[in-house]
Amino acid sequence: MKTRILGFVALVAVAAAAGVALFVVPADLNQGDAQRIMYPHVASAWLAYLSFGVTALAGIGWLWRRDLRFDAAALAGAEIGVMFTAFAIWGGMMWGRPVWGVYWQWEDPRLTTTALLLALYVGYLLLRRLTDDPERRATRAAIVGIVAAVDIPIVHFSVEWWRGLHQTATIGSPDRVLNPAAPMVFVGTLLGMLGAFTLAWLYLIIRRYQLARAEVQREEAARLDRLVSARTAEAVR
Amino acid sequence: MTDVGFVIAAYAVILGGLGLYTVSLWRRLRATRRRDDEAR
Numbered sequence: 001m002k003t004r005i006l007g008f009v010a011l012v013a014v015a016a017a018a019g020v021a022l023f024v025v026p027a028d029l030n031q032g033d034a035q036r037i038m039y040p041h042v043a044s045a046w047l048a049y050l051s052f053g054v055t056a057l058a059g060i061g062w063l064w065r066r067d068l069r070f071d072a073a074a075l076a077g078a079e080i081g082v083m084f085t086a087f088a089i090w091g092g093m094m095w096g097r098p099v100w101g102v103y104w105q106w107e108d109p110r111l112t113t114t115a116l117l118l119a120l121y122v123g124y125l126l127l128r129r130l131t132d133d134p135e136r137r138a139t140r141a142a143i144v145g146i147v148a149a150v151d152i153p154i155v156h157f158s159v160e161w162w163r164g165l166h167q168t169a170t171i172g173s174p175d176r177v178l179n180p181a182a183p184m185v186f187v188g189t190l191l192g193m194l195g196a197f198t199l200a201w202l203y204l205i206i207r208r209y210q211l212a213r214a215e216v217q218r219e220e221a222a223r224l225d226r227l228v229s230a231r232t233a234e235a236v237r
Numbered sequence: 238m239t240d241v242g243f244v245i246a247a248y249a250v251i252l253g254g255l256g257l258y259t260v261s262l263w264r265r266l267r268a269t270r271r272r273d274d275e276a277r
Contacts, residue, residue, distance in 0.1 A: 034240045086254075090250050091247045091251055094243045097238075098240050204262065207266060211262065
């Protein structure tokens with residue numbers, strides 16, 4: 001029931017944040033209406049980091065405690081992270097074409113490392129399909145999830161470390177928290193979108209975790225059934 | 238395409254994708270729970 005209420009609140013919040021971003025906040029003087037894409041684009045990118053962070057931490061949790069609930073959380077983080085990374089890339093492309101003149105540029109470190117992040121976690125999800133043994137799957141996935149998370153700070157700081165098309169952080173950099181490189185109305189709208197998307201993320205991660213747990217329990221029940229059938233067949237012989 | 242066209246394309250895919258994923262998750266969860274109930 002509480003999760004349902006969270007889902008409803010998230011829906012209202014996302015609709016309100018999108019309404020403000022599209023119809024209330026003025027267009028940027030230099031970038032025009034295209035700048036409105038920045039709000040869901042940045043929110044998606046931050047939630048991708050958060051999701052993959054959950055996957056890495058849950059992976060550590062599994063390796064440490066051997067509790068399959070950690071693996072379910074890791075899977076939830078990875079699947080939702082892949083979705084938000086794809087949204088961030090799509091939003092970036094739709095913003096890049098009118099502002100930079102190109103959809104994509106492989107020479108840009110932020111774009112390339114983000115594409116790598118997407119590929120790494122799509123690989124993570126594919127890897128999980130290679131075995132039916134929940135424990136072996138969880139161990140393999142945990143290692144890949146932890147190693148792949150190394151790319152998260154590389155993506156984030158790529159705009160500071162290397163030159164490229166992508167702008168540096170507007171509010172995400174420690175020295176810009178109190179002095180953001182954008183008018184407060186834009187920063188407030190971005191924070192509103194970030195809050196709304198985070199509520200939606202929270203709802204989705206809870207639901208995906210519940211699904212992962214239900215799937216593992218079903219797998220376990222099927223394995224037990226097979227075991228019982230095999231033993232019964234042996235006993236009959 | 239105009240700037241507004243790019244804005245519409247971005248929001249449609251992101252918000253639409255979010256909505257579609259939520260509905261698919263919902264359906265997968267419901268189907269799994271229904272199968273569990275039937276198995277019991």
